[in-house]
Amino acid sequence: MKLTFLGTGAADWTEEDWNQSEGFFRYLTSALVDDDLLIDCGPTVFSAAEKYGVSLGGVRYVLSTHLHRDHYHAPTLSALAEKQGVRYCSTKENASAPVIPSNVETISLPLYEKVQVGDYTITATPASHLVRSDYPNQAAHYVIEKAGQTIFWGCDGCWLSCEAWNYLRYLHFDAAIFDATFNDDEGRQELFEHNSIYMVEQLVKIWRSGNVLSENGLVIANHIAKNVNYSHEVLLSRLTPQNIMVAYDGMTVVVPHTVD
Ligand SMILES: [Zn+2]
Numbered sequence: 001m002k003l004t005f006l007g008t009g010a011a012d013w014t015e016e017d018w019n020q021s022e023g024f025f026r027y028l029t030s031a032l033v034d035d036d037l038l039i040d041c042g043p044t045v046f047s048a049a050e051k052y053g054v055s056l057g058g059v060r061y062v063l064s065t066h067l068h069r070d071h072y073h074a075p076t077l078s079a080l081a082e083k084q085g086v087r088y089c090s091t092k093e094n095a096s097a098p099v100i101p102s103n104v105e106t107i108s109l110p111l112y113e114k115v116q117v118g119d120y121t122i123t124a125t126p127a128s129h130l131v132r133s134d135y136p137n138q139a140a141h142y143v144i145e146k147a148g149q150t151i152f153w154g155c156d157g158c159w160l161s162c163e164a165w166n167y168l169r170y171l172h173f174d175a176a177i178f179d180a181t182f183n184d185d186e187g188r189q190e191l192f193e194h195n196s197i198y199m200v201e202q203l204v205k206i207w208r209s210g211n212v213l214s215e216n217g218l219v220i221a222n223h224i225a226k227n228v229n230y231s232h233e234v235l236l237s238r239l240t241p242q243n244i245m246v247a248y249d250g251m252t253v254v255v256p257h258t259v260d
């Protein structure tokens with residue numbers, strides 16, 4: 001599978017950042033898997049596709065992690081559905097949420113159930129992440145399988161519940177993309193919703209030591225905050241020696257095949 005990162009930022013990146021003519025910035029987190037599966041449809045997806053010359057014309061499915069405004073933007077979904085019949089795929093709660101436009105067909109992904117979505121087999125696992133709203137919803141991480149490869153997409157959400165880990169620990173991933181929102185400032189209450197860099201480092205050590213992820217499996221830190229995380233350069237110097245990639249907008253990676 002190929003991953004194209006259309007945005008790698010958390011919700012504190014703003015219009016002001018995106019409008020600057022030079023300098024480093026991150027659009028809101030979204031990625032394209034091969035050319036047909038879009039992970040999250042936030043408000044910066046079209047701008048990012050234009051800036052990085054990525055065609056969204058092949059997108060048939062939007063795989064939606066949760067309904068926070070940086071990941072879900074109804075007009076973006078609606079435009080993709082109207083133009084090319086894109087289907088919205090998410091947990092059963094999200095797929096029936098009132099914010100999903102009525103012109104959009106949905107595919108429900110009940111937790112821990114493998115569901116065929118085009119050429120992909122997708123399993124939702126629960127994320128420790130809360131969208132406060134007046135309707136039921138469920139944030140999810142995803143196990144995405146295709147052509148003998150397996151990817152874990154874990155944005156947004158902190159750590160993993162025991163229950164999710166007991167499901168995931170028996171799988172083998174060729175790549176894992178982790179929420180890496182925060183730096184290591186201590187005492188942050190939001191660590192119940194997002195990972196810090198230290199937490200990512202520990203998760204990766206556990207996954208590798210249990211061979212949930214091979215040593216040469218790809219690990220990517222993603223969903224990086226502007227104001228409460230380190231600069232891209234600092235993240236690179238800290239994580240690269242641990243064989244953890246730091247996502248940046250426009251980054252494309254082809255996931256290697258790994259062995260158990
Ligand atoms: Zn987010």
Ligand SMILES: [Zn+2]
Pocket residue numbers: 066068071129156
């Ligand atoms: Zn979120």
